[in-house]
Amino acid sequence: MGVRIAVLAEPRIQQRIFGEKHWEQLSALGEVARIEQEGPMQPVAMKAVIEGADIAITSWGCPALTGDILEGAPKLKGVLHAAGTVKGIVTPEVWRRGIRVSSANGPLGRGVAETALGFTIASLKHMWWLSQSTRLGGWGSGRDKVRELYQVTIGVIGGGKAGGHYIRLLRNFDVHIMIYDPVMTAEQAAAMGAQKAELEVVLAASDVVSIHAPSLPATYKMINRERLAVMKDDAILINTARGSIVDEEALVEELRKGRLFACLDVTDPEPPAPDHPLRSLPNCILTPHIAGAVNNGVKRVGQFAIDELKRLLAGTPLEGEVREEQMSTLA
Template sequence: MKIVRLAGSPLDFNQNHLDELERLGTVITIPQGAEMSQVLQQMNDADVLMTYWGLRSIKREIVEHAPNLKYILHAGGSIKSLVSEVLPDLLKRGIRVSGCNDAVAQGVAATALGLTIVSLKNIWVLSQYTRQGHFKGGEHRIHIKDVHDITVGVVGAGKAGRHYMRHMRNFDVRILVYDPVATDEQVRELGAERVGLEQLMSEADVVSIHAPSIPATYRMINAERLQLMKDRAILINTARGSIIDEAALIAELQKGRLWACIDVTDPEPPAPDHPFRTLPNVILTPHLAGLSQNGRTLVGKVAVGELRRYVSGEALQEEADLRALDVLA
């Protein structure tokens, strides 16, 4: 089996991963920035194409020059934009596609968990007070909470949302879920309650967004729904910036009654004078939720495991349903 690997960052695969790839087939590694002619020459008799984190799309000519291609494995997260140009060819030829979204989702969920804990503890504010010499934190100490006896709302029960809920089940909390796609059985298995979005926004002490960026979710978190949130509630977005109406969120934040942890904006990066950069009740991070140095090697581990399953004929764990691409993140 010939595997053509388009190589990206060296952080994605450690030497153990590379050694295992070599055991699974004949691996031809093409460095990032190589001429297209070099790629096409190797694709002529390739069975598998491995792509890398950061590659925006697979050019149609690559698939057209690969008559034996049966499987594409993306060593990264979402495959939506990656395959958009070649989707008709993939469907027509029955070429299978896997991503490594679960590896990314684990990092996103862990980030959301961390933001949940430190925000409930009011650590962001208390840290600044401590630096200024106010060791006891004054009135801000009364707003400290633990992840206990609170309601957590999860918008989106995909991979990241499910990992986040598994974290939450380690605590004594009530979990509400809004996801039109997840089944009642899936929600029950996650130890959560299915509710409407308005109920979730009005009852949750913490709202963590894990929905995909699709037309149905565009600015889904709008002015009316933000106004439903409790005073001192926490809004966490590690999904996509387009899901939130940023102008409406800014209006609520300027009232001082909410706290927001924003890892994604629309567009990215936010403008230099964007209020998210200066509002005291906003924590703004640079789209890092699914990214870390050791998390990148988890992508390599997942990719190798998925390729091993493909080679041995086992069921794939990360295969994408190409006919349902419109609802994928």
């Protein structure tokens, strides 16, 4: 009998992450069993599908893989998560059984990085204001505020999957890149094409600051009143990571002064209240958490899980492997 693959995602999520060609690829790799019952997954349905499986593919909405669920899959070698964080599904029992874990944070991070680059270019070019001015009958007023992605300093907060890809994209431009990441060495930063520095130094020196840090107790409201105050006048703050990293009350105060410009794809909480000032401040661009993957881009994570499955079966390294000791520092 070939490899048994259990797809532990409810049908609506399956439709988001897999297309017809993805199912064909999976069927070519082994026997596929999947959740067929609509609605939130129940442990009994998961146990039935995962029984005897060699590989499990999980995604958004998948409950934790408890010992009770894993009992029926003694041969399980890998959990391939076709989504971002694995914290909600991986339990100590997974590690105890020696099951390998992979996350699709990489392809999701690429989408986040591309969005951050779009915010960077549009904001430096002053496109948001110029578009509105032109729509109201103006033409050219404000061109003096246009900046190019050329010989400016870009600060990156967090050098993980998204931050790392953002830096790779920036290397196509003549810019100076600085990074704050407490778990990264200066040598690792230099290899990426960035200069490692302390957070306050990065904030003070940068024309654009893009946040790509995980949401952890240590990063809660890390961008606070004091740190916002050291940023340059007319600096641009981009947050495509987590809203909890920014002290929004302090940011509103700075934005009301007209000193900074912000592009926020995330808030805390989401969505913000209908009358929240972030919705109406003219120097704040607010988007509804679209940076990672929304529609066709979600298929990236499905293909990544399939590619990881191929690598696992071939005995080659997994690109998205997550290890137990990393869990405390992951988003």
